[in-house]
Amino acid sequence: xxxxxxxxRAVHRENDERGAVAxxxxxxxxxxxxxxxxxxDVGMMYEERAQLQNGADAAxxxxxxxxxxxxxxxxxxxxxxxxxxxxxANARDARSKATILELDKTKQKVRVQASTVDGxxxxxxxxxxxxxxxxxxxxxxxxxxxxxxxxxKAGTAMFPIAFAACEFHLTGAPQVLxxxxxxxxxxxxxxxxxxxxxxxxxxxxxxxxxxSTSCGVYVAAGDTVKSxxxxxxxxxxxxxxxxxxLKNRTVxxxxxxxxxxxxxxxGTYRIAAWAAFEVHGYTFxxxxxxxxxxxxxxxxxxxxxxxxxxxxxxxxxxxxxxxGPPTSYGTTVVExxx
Numbered sequence: 001x002x003x004x005x006x007x008x009r010a011v012h013r014e015n016d017e018r019g020a021v022a023x024x025x026x027x028x029x030x031x032x033x034x035x036x037x038x039x040x041d042v043g044m045m046y047e048e049r050a051q052l053q054n055g056a057d058a059a060x061x062x063x064x065x066x067x068x069x070x071x072x073x074x075x076x077x078x079x080x081x082x083x084x085x086x087x088x089a090n091a092r093d094a095r096s097k098a099t100i101l102e103l104d105k106t107k108q109k110v111r112v113q114a115s116t117v118d119g120x121x122x123x124x125x126x127x128x129x130x131x132x133x134x135x136x137x138x139x140x141x142x143x144x145x146x147x148x149x150x151x152x153k154a155g156t157a158m159f160p161i162a163f164a165a166c167e168f169h170l171t172g173a174p175q176v177l178x179x180x181x182x183x184x185x186x187x188x189x190x191x192x193x194x195x196x197x198x199x200x201x202x203x204x205x206x207x208x209x210x211x212s213t214s215c216g217v218y219v220a221a222g223d224t225v226k227s228x229x230x231x232x233x234x235x236x237x238x239x240x241x242x243x244x245x246l247k248n249r250t251v252x253x254x255x256x257x258x259x260x261x262x263x264x265x266x267g268t269y270r271i272a273a274w275a276a277f278e279v280h281g282y283t284f285x286x287x288x289x290x291x292x293x294x295x296x297x298x299x300x301x302x303x304x305x306x307x308x309x310x311x312x313x314x315x316x317x318x319x320x321x322x323x324g325p326p327t328s329y330g331t332t333v334v335e336x337x338x
Contacts, residue, residue, distance in 0.1 A: 048116060048141045055087035055096055055114040056145035057336060062086045063103075063110045064147035065314045068332035076100035079110070087114040101144065108149045108326070109337075115142035146337040152252065152274045152315070153324025154220030158245040160234055161306075162207045162225070162254040162269050168310060170330050174280065176298040176307045179206070183299025206234060207254065207269060215241040219254050219271050221324060227267040233284045242282075246306065247290050250278045250313055252321075252331060274321075275329040276313030282306045 062082050067073035072082065080100055087098040095117040102111035163177050166187035176183060207217055207225045215237040219225055233242065245251060252274045260268030281291030284304045289295075294307040312330040315321060323333045 045141055049143055051091050052087075052096060052114040052116070052141060053143035053145070055090035055098070056112050056143045058086040058090050059083035059098055059112040059114060060110055060145040060147035061316070061334060061336060063100075063112065064108075064149045064334045065332075067103075067105065067108070067110065068149040068314050068334060069312055073103075073105065076103045079103060083112050087112075090114075102146075109146060110148075111144060111146040113142055113144045116140055147334055148323070148337055149314075149332050149334045150323040150325060151327040151329070152321035152331060152333045154218070155252065155274070155321035156216045156218045157207070157254050158216045158251055159237065159242070159253070160207050160215065160217045162219075162256045162271065165255050165257045165272060168255060168275055168329060170310050170312065172309055172311070174294075174298075174307065174309045176295055176303075176305050177277070178299050178303050178305040179284075183303040183305065215245060220322070221271055221273055223271045224260070224268045225254075225271060227269060233286055233288055237288075239288050242284070242288050243290065246279045246282055248279070250276050250311060252313070252315070253277050255329060273327045273329050274331050276311050276331045277306065278308045278311045279306055280308040 059082070062085075063073075063079045066079065066082055072078050080098065083098040083100060084096075087096045088094050090096075091114075097115045097117050099113040099115070100110070101113050102109065104110075161177075161179065164187050167175075167177060167185065169175070169186060175186070178185065206227060207219065213236045215234065217225075237245075253276075254269075254271045255273045255275050256269035257272035258270040281289075281294035282305070283289035283292035283295045291307070295303065295305050298307060299305060310330070314332045314334055316334055321333050323335060326332075
């Protein structure tokens with residue numbers, strides 16, 4: 001074996017092939033560095049774009065939420081600082097450039113772009129590590145996102161009650177929503193067995209089927225829904241389900257603007273919109289309650305209802321609500337579109 005290697009070495013020397021391996025190695029290194037540029041620099045660009053996409057999504061969401069509640073939404077220059085804040089917060093080096101590509105308050109839409117700012121130089125491009133050997137020194141990376149906002153049109157009422165539109169007052173003052181008209185109300189007197197607009201005798205504000213195994217009920221604006229008779233809480237609303245739906249929660253409740261001519265199970269409500277109610281306490285027949293003194297202190301010992309206040313509220317698209325045109329009830333859905 002040793003003799004064979006010595007012979008091969010002698011042959012290479014005679015053919016003047018010394019240094020050929022070095023040339024081949026140098027050429028291979030160029031190829032290897034090129035692959036490193038692809039593996040490392042392209043991977044770095046993908047990571048940068050992922051951060052920028054998160055920033056663009058967050059910026060679009062934040063601007064849409066601000067516009068939904070009427071905060072700092074005059075024009076693109078007014079919302080840009082908010083977009084920049086969210087874009088930077090989602091960049092690993094806290095550096096990016098946010099641009100408002102579109103702000104249409106009529107269509108209730110905003111489109112935001114987040115693009116690269118080099119964390120070291122501050123340049124508007126990403127410095128590459130290995131690609132310069134291929135003549136590529138830097139790259140510009142960007143991502144866009146759009147968000148829209150509007151009032152909820154349809155969704156699941158996590159607790160199956162509806163209240164009359166005349167009860168709604170977005171003043172922030174606490175109030176009690178009573179079931180069955182057995183207590184104070186902001187609705188005008190009309191006579192009848194309950195004496196209040198929107199109260200169906202025996203209806204007690206419940207919607208859906210009283211024997212349903214689910215506490216929630218899906219309704220949409222424009223729907224005509226049946227009332228459920230009886231003072232008892234629907235069977236699907238166990239104590240645990242009621243607590244999960246209401247305790248320390250801001251809950252979206254259907255608002256009705258018209259009632260049918262029937263009573264009890266023959267009565268109907270026409271759903272008009274949704275409103276957000278911040279729950280501070282509740283009490284229902286069957287000893288289902290939380291902070292019941294707030295309710296009874298406002299409407300007397302012989303009443304069922306929810307105590308709290310109406311609030312402006314923005315819910316994100318993961319809440320499962322269908323978006324509709326704006327309403328005056330202070331509740332908005334924000335959805336990310338791309």
